[in-house]
Amino acid sequence: MARxxxxxxxxxxxILAWGxxxxxxxxxxxxxxxxxxxxxxxxxxxxxxxxxxxxxxxxAEVQSRSPYFRHFLNSVIISVGSTLLGLLIAIPAAWSxxxxxxxxxxxxLMWMLSTKMMPxxxxxxxxxxxxxSWGLLDTRIGITVVLMLINLPIITWMLYTYFREIPGEIxxxxxxxxxxxxxxxLYVLTPMAVPGIASTLLLNVILAWNEAFWTLNxxxxxxxxxxxxxxxxxxxxxxxxxxxxxxxxxxxxxxxxLGWFSQxxxxxxxxFGAVK
Numbered sequence: 001m002a003r004x005x006x007x008x009x010x011x012x013x014x015i016l017a018w019g020x021x022x023x024x025x026x027x028x029x030x031x032x033x034x035x036x037x038x039x040x041x042x043x044x045x046x047x048x049x050x051x052x053x054x055x056x057x058x059x060a061e062v063q064s065r066s067p068y069f070r071h072f073l074n075s076v077i078i079s080v081g082s083t084l085l086g087l088l089i090a091i092p093a094a095w096s097x098x099x100x101x102x103x104x105x106x107x108x109l110m111w112m113l114s115t116k117m118m119p120x121x122x123x124x125x126x127x128x129x130x131x132x133s134w135g136l137l138d139t140r141i142g143i144t145v146v147l148m149l150i151n152l153p154i155i156t157w158m159l160y161t162y163f164r165e166i167p168g169e170i171x172x173x174x175x176x177x178x179x180x181x182x183x184x185x186l187y188v189l190t191p192m193a194v195p196g197i198a199s200t201l202l203l204n205v206i207l208a209w210n211e212a213f214w215t216l217n218x219x220x221x222x223x224x225x226x227x228x229x230x231x232x233x234x235x236x237x238x239x240x241x242x243x244x245x246x247x248x249x250x251x252x253x254x255x256x257x258l259g260w261f262s263q264x265x266x267x268x269x270x271x272f273g274a275v276k
Contacts, residue, residue: 162196
C-alpha cells in the first residue's frame with residue numbers, strides 16, 4: 001500500500017524544492033539583472049538588487065563592439081555539429097556494446113569514461129601543435145572534431161544505457177524478417193530509443209555550447225564561439241561587470257530558451273528505462 005502523503009509534508013517538500021531551484025538559478029538571475037545596470041551600480045556596495053536605474057546601454061555597446069551573430073552562428077554550428085557527429089559514431093558503438101558485448105566491453109566502457117578524468121590542460125600543447133601542423137587552428141571543423149571527441153564517451157555511455165533497456169528479442173525478430181544490420185539499427189533500434197537519443201543530443205549540445213577551455217585556446221576570431229565573445233570583456237584594465245553580464249546574458253539566452261522548451265523531452269529521456 002502506498003504511503004499517504006500529508007498536506008503539510010507535501011507543502012514542506014514543495015517549498016524546499018523551490019528554495020533549491022531558486023538558489024541554483026540565482027547566479028543567472030543576478031547576471032541578468034547586472035546586465036541592466038550601469039558600471040557604477042554593478043559594483044555598488046551594498047549591492048542593488050531591483051532598485052537601480054535600469055538601462056539597455058550595455059547591450060547596445062556589446063553589439064556595436066563585437067559581431068554577436070557571427071559568434072552565435074559559430075556556437076550553433078560547433079555544438080550541433082559535434083553532437084551529430086558524435087551520434088553517428090556512438091550509435092553503432094553503443095549497439096555493439098549493448099547487444100553484442102565482448103569479453104572486454106565493460107573494461108572498454110570504463111576506459112572511455114576514464115578519459116574524462118584527465119585534465120584538459122595536460123593535452124593542450126600536443127593538441128595545439130597538431131592543429132597548427134594540420135592548419136586547423138581557428139577553424140570550425142577543427143574545434144567541432146575536438147568537442148566531438150571530448151563528449152564522445154558521455155554520448156556512448158548514455159546511449160549504451162538506453163539501448164540496454166530495449167529487449168533484444170525485438171531485434172532478433174527484425175533479423176528473422178530479413179533486416180540487415182544497418183536497417184536493424186536505423187529502422188528498429190533508433191525509433192525505439194528516440195527519447196534517449198533526444199536527451200543525449202540536448203545534453204551534449206549544452207555541454208558543447210558551454211565549453212570554454214578548448215574554444216579559448218584553439219580559436220581566435222573566425223571560428224570563435226560565444227565563450228570567446230564573453231571572454232573578450234575581460235581586459236587588463238579590469239572587469240566591466242555590467243558589459244560582461246550583458247555579453248553573458250546574450251550568450252546563455254539561446255541555451256536557456258532551448259532548455260525551457262525541451263525540458264519535458266529531456267526529463268523523459270533521462271528517466272528512459274527507469275522504474276516508474
